[in-house]
Amino acid sequence: MPLDLDIAVQAILDRVLDRARPVGGGELADYIPELAAVDPDRLGIAIASVRGDVHVAGDADTAFTIQSVSKPFVFALAVDALGLEAVLEHVGLEPSGEPFNAISLDEATGRPLNPMINAGAIVTSSLILGGTAEAKAAHIVDGLGRFAARDLVVDEEVFSSEAGTADRNLALAHLARATGALTSSVEVATTAYFRQCSVAVTARDLSIMAATLAAGGVNPLTGDRVISADAARWTTSVMTSCGMYDESGTWLVRVGLPSKSGVGGGIVAVQPGQFGIGTFSPRLDARGNSVRGVAILEALSARFGLHVLSQGPEMRSPIAAVSEDGDHRIAHLRGELHFAQVEELATRLRPLLGGDGCLVLDLEGVTRVGGAVREVLRELPSIVGPRPDGGPAIALRDPDGVLDPER
Known part of the structure; x- marks a missing residue:
C-alpha cells in the first residue's frame, strides 16, 4: 500500500495529464523520417526527487529518442572533464534568440553562441574524449546512462534517419570547423552528435537525469557523483537562459524552471535542490518544443509555485x-x-x-x-x-x- 503522500502526488500528475490531453496543435518532426512515424497521442510525465523518489503518470515509460534534450548533459560532461574555461574557448554562453538550427556564430571569435543550439552542441560533442566518432559516442552514451541510472542504447534506425537528412547540421559543422571552434573533423563530430541525439530514453529517465542536476551532480538513485557540483550549477544556468531556444525568455517568465526541449517530444526541467521533471508528448510547436509538454510545465509552475524566482522564504x-x-x-x-x-x-x-x-x-x-x-x-x-x-x-x-x- 503506497503512502498517502504518494497517492496525493499520483493524483496531481494524473490530473495534470488529463488537462493536457485535449491541448491541440503541433506537428511531428517529419523532417526526420523515423520521428514522423511515432504515435502523436503519447503523453507522459515523471518527477524524481533529490531523495531518489520517482513518481510517474501516463506514458512515462514509453521510449523515444532524446534528441536535443541531450545537449545540457553532454555540456555537463565536457565541462566536468575539461573545465569551464577550456570549453568556453570553443562555445559561448549567450542566448542566440534564434531557432535551434540557426547559423549563430560570434562575430569576433567564430564560436557558436551557446551549447544548446545545434552548432554549439556539435562543437561540444567534438570536445568529448575519444579520437573517433565511435569512441566519443560511447563516452557520451555511458555518461547519459550515469545520469539516468541505467544503461542506455542508441536507436540505430533513428540514427540512420538523422544521418541521412543532415545537410544543415553538416553545414553548421563545416562553418564551426572553418572558424577553429570544432576540435575534430566534421565527420567525427557530427557522427558522435547524431548518435547522441538518437539515444532512447523515457520520461522517467529524463526526470532522474534532471534530478541529478538538481542534486548538484549526484544521481539520487545510485548515489554516484556523475559530475561536479560546479558543472551541475553551470549547466543549470545555461539551461535557464538558452534551453528553450528563441522562446527562452518567455519560458523563464511563464514557467521559471531551467529546462531543455527536444524534437523527439521530450522536455526536461530542473528545480534546483528539490527535483527533476521529464515530460513526453511528440507534437511540436513552430519552435520545436512539445506542445503538450509546454502546457504541462506551465500548469505545474502556475498551480504549485515552482518558478525559481518566486520561492518564498x-x-x-x-x-x-x-x-x-x-x-x-x-x-x-x-x-x-x-x-x-x-x-x-x-x-x-x-x-x-x-x-x-x-x-x-x-x-x-x-x-x-x-x-x-x-x-x-x-x-x-x-x-x-x-x-x-x-x-x-x-x-x-x-x-x-x-x-x-x-x-
Missing part, C-alpha cells in the same frame, strides 16, 4: 526540519549553503544550543557548500567549543562528504 530556508533524539537536537539541512544560508542558520539555531545535549547539523540533504562556508562549517565544533560537561555542543553529520575540500 520558507522554501529557501536551508533548514528542512528540526528533530530530537534524546537530549540531542538535529537540524536537517538542505540545498546549497552559502553566506546567506549560514547567517540564517546562526540566527535560527542559536536557541537550540546549550543544555545537556548536542546540536547536530545533518548535511545529508545538502547539495553544495561554498568554499569559504565549507571551512567555517568544518571548524564550527571547535569554534563553538564544548558543553559544560565536556561533550561537544555542536556536531556535524556529513554522510556524503559535502564538506570534503576536494568536492
